[in-house]
Amino acid sequence: MPKVGMEPIRRQQLIQATMAAIDEVGLADATVMRIARHAGVSAGIISHYFGGKDGLLEATMRQILHDLGEAVAARRRALESTSPRAHLGAIIDGNFDRSQVTGPVAKTWLAFWASSMHKPQLARLQQVNKHRLHSNLCHQFRRLMPRDEAHSAAAGLAAVIDGLWLRGALTPQGLDADEARQLAHTALDQLLAGHETTAESYETHPARA
Amino acid sequence: MPKVGMEPIRRQQLIQATMAAIDEVGLADATVMRIARHAGVSAGIISHYFGGKDGLLEATMRQILHDLGEAVAARRRALESTSPRAHLGAIIDGNFDRSQVTGPVAKTWLAFWASSMHKPQLARLQQVNKHRLHSNLCHQFRRLMPRDEAHSAAAGLAAVIDGLWLRGALTPQGLDADEARQLAHTALDQLLAGHETTAESYETHPARA
Amino acid sequence: MPKVGMEPIRRQQLIQATMAAIDEVGLADATVMRIARHAGVSAGIISHYFGGKDGLLEATMRQILHDLGEAVAARRRALESTSPRAHLGAIIDGNFDRSQVTGPVAKTWLAFWASSMHKPQLARLQQVNKHRLHSNLCHQFRRLMPRDEAHSAAAGLAAVIDGLWLRGALTPQGLDADEARQLAHTALDQLLAGHETTAESYETHPARA
Amino acid sequence: MPKVGMEPIRRQQLIQATMAAIDEVGLADATVMRIARHAGVSAGIISHYFGGKDGLLEATMRQILHDLGEAVAARRRALESTSPRAHLGAIIDGNFDRSQVTGPVAKTWLAFWASSMHKPQLARLQQVNKHRLHSNLCHQFRRLMPRDEAHSAAAGLAAVIDGLWLRGALTPQGLDADEARQLAHTALDQLLAGHETTAESYETHPARA
DNA sequence: TATGAATGAGATTTCATTCAT
DNA sequence: CATGAATGAAATCTCATTCAT
Secondary structure (H helix, E strand, O other): OOOOOOOHHHHHHHHHHHHHHHHHHHHHHHHHHHHHHHHOOOOOHHHHHHHHHHHHHHHHHHHHHHHHHHHHHHHOOOOOOHHHHHHEEEEHHHHHOOOHHHHHHHHHHHHHHOOOOOHHHHHHHHHHHHHHHHHHHHHHOOOOOOHHHHHHHHHHHHHHHHHHHHHHHHHOOOOHHHHHHHHHHHHHHHHHHHHHHHHHOOOOOOOOO | OOOOHHHHHHHHHHHHHHHHHHHOOOOHOOHHHHHHHHHOOOHHHHHHHHHHHHHHHHHHHHHHHHHHHHHHHHHOOOOOOOOOHHHHHHHHHHOOOHHHHHHHHOOOOOHHHHHHHOHHHHHHHHHHHHHHHHHHHHHHHOOOOHHHHHHHHHHHHHHHHHHHHHHHHHHOOOOOOOHHHHHHHHHHHHHHHHHHHOOOOOOOOOOOO | OOOOOOOOHHHHHHHHHHHHHHHHHHHHOOHHHHHHHHHHHHHOOHHHHOOOHHHHHOOOHHHHHHHHHHHHHHHHOOOOOOOOOHHHHHHHHHOOOHHHOOOOHHHHHHHHHHHHHOOOHEEEEEEEEHHHHHHHHHHHHHHHOOHHHHHHHHHHHHHHHHHHHHHHOOOOOOOOOOHHHHHHHHHHHHHOOHHHHHOOOOOOOOOOO | OOOOOHHHHHHHHHHHHHHHHHHOHHHOOOOOHHHHHHHOOOOHHHHHHHHHHHHHHHHHHHHHHHHHHHHHHHHHOOOOOOOHHHHHHHHHHOOOHHHOHHHHHHHHHHHHHOOOOOOOOOOOOOOHHHHHHHHHHHHHHHHOOHHOOOHHHHHHHHHHHHHHHHHHOOOOOOHHHHHHHHHHHHHHHHHHOOOOHHHHOOOOOOOOO
């Protein structure tokens, strides 16, 4: 029973179905037919709406990236304090937000990570995100320490976040978000140790990342 | 010109060829024909020696895991000091050993990581390795701090190592091993801060991980 | 905005669009969607008006045949002389009429010719036209020579006309109508050589083809 | 039962099967599966030997062109006389050679003709052949008449040959080679009328086309 | 031991057609 | 009258694997 105005609905359905299929059998076995079955539609419609499988995969990755960025941004908007530590904490929490940690999203995320090494289209998206995390972190650390130290601290914290993610994705029961968050916060504490008293001394205008 | 005693040579050739192929086009496009071409043999022979493509992939992953373990073990054997910090440093260095960081190995490693989420055979290997790193680290941290803290420290350092690896694999120019090693050592320093003077007070017998 | 009385307009639009599409990408790639796009309507409407793609193709071929017949008939009606040579010349000229020689028509024509070998519906139309040309020519030659000779002359001239057409369709710049017409007239002259003085001696009533 | 050295045999089989399939159902419905069935092999092998369907079609067209060229060349080699008329007659006869006139070849030929209008690869082959016929004819006519006349005569005779071919391909019973040959020879006679006595006066060295 | 010929399953994509709106 | 959503069939191509030589 065809209706008009289905496009946005179908696109969303298919993106969700893609994550479900990748969660279920992995990217390699996520065929268009399986994805279509998950969405309850026929396979041909994927080409209709996304031009082909690659288009769907890219749209799915974009969605995940968008959701992640949104989760982080939301946490930061909700912040009362404007201290660097508060922002950094919000970035961490956003990265371990429920929506990012769910099985389907986590596995899809890792699948794309591996896949992006050989697909320029995905690689570009991946780069944008990688840089976004680093620069967000860097910006806040800059308010507390010299540039080089800030850069290293950001690299270290980014590695912790992604590493926890990676190891969590491999855990059969899925990532324990609370434990991961706690470990990341501990790492943050250590990176900030000895720097907080000098807060705002390196950068004096209100931060915005 | 068939010869006898070719088995070990061919197996090694094919495992190297597998990494080369994955490095070149990714796991998804590493067909048996491409792998065979890299090895300079015909495709049929893969089934002969490995029973099939899956067998070859498993053997390749096993090889990588073995090499990694060996790199770490070698560094630790070469240690003069037996201090926890020295061992932990050796583990870090082993993980960023040249052989692990080379393009082919790095990409193959990440490809398997993603793939292992849906292939029990690979997942088992992956788990073994993941636990090995964690327990190696834990063991050393135990010599300097209470169990819970040691556990967290190990989880944190493991995350840093894998995170640096992951982000490095995504970098177009490949992982900068020296920079990564330095960041990991910095993280280690912070994890050990305040614990070194109490060395050996929590565990008194010589460590061996 | 649906309107009444659109049928003849839409049919004509779609037939023209079919020729345009075939001219652009060939019969094999002239999908209903492409044809519909050329006509500025949706694909579904083709089934509505023509029962399906085959119906549209048949209607298109019929149109071309009709146009060709009309072009020849018009030239003959405009004739002052009733001599066989004048009629034969008019038939030639009609076959190289501008409307027949245009890119779209020429390519569509040849496409149908090839296609008709395996589609009975089209084959029947093609036969009718093939016979029409032959019998038109034959009729005029009969007025100047015995039956067998007339038959051969008609076959020869028909071959020249179709051959020029065929070779012209293949020429990148399209058929040079003037040159083709001239060559055909030369062939006609040769076929008539030695027969004209005896005109009307074989058939005495006014010709009508 | 695989054997070695099958490549040339399979290629030939598949080319013949392609003509058979096109003869049977037309180019549009000559799917790789149908072609493969005609050859008694599986569909996949077509991509193996020809890189894909297009490769097979091109090879088939090449084969037909080669056979045609060979048929003409053979007739001319067998010539005792070196007169222009003898050569021109041999060219005509070669073009209506049995191997060219068989149902499968004729239909395949016409199918490619239509198809070549939109496939550059085929168009190039077609052009080569078109020019070859024209220049072969031109060369001989040149020995008997001035350049412009020779050019026109060649164009006229080429048109007759192709036209007879075209109309023959459309005839349900297939082309009547004898009748066609006779008509072509008649056309040749008319083109030469009045020129033979002046033979060799325009070009004096032995012709070779 | 090793090759390459061959298959058959499976994946993506295209497309004509149908149908509710 | 007309659209666009949707399907399902079919076509091409890829690929792991088997097997005779």
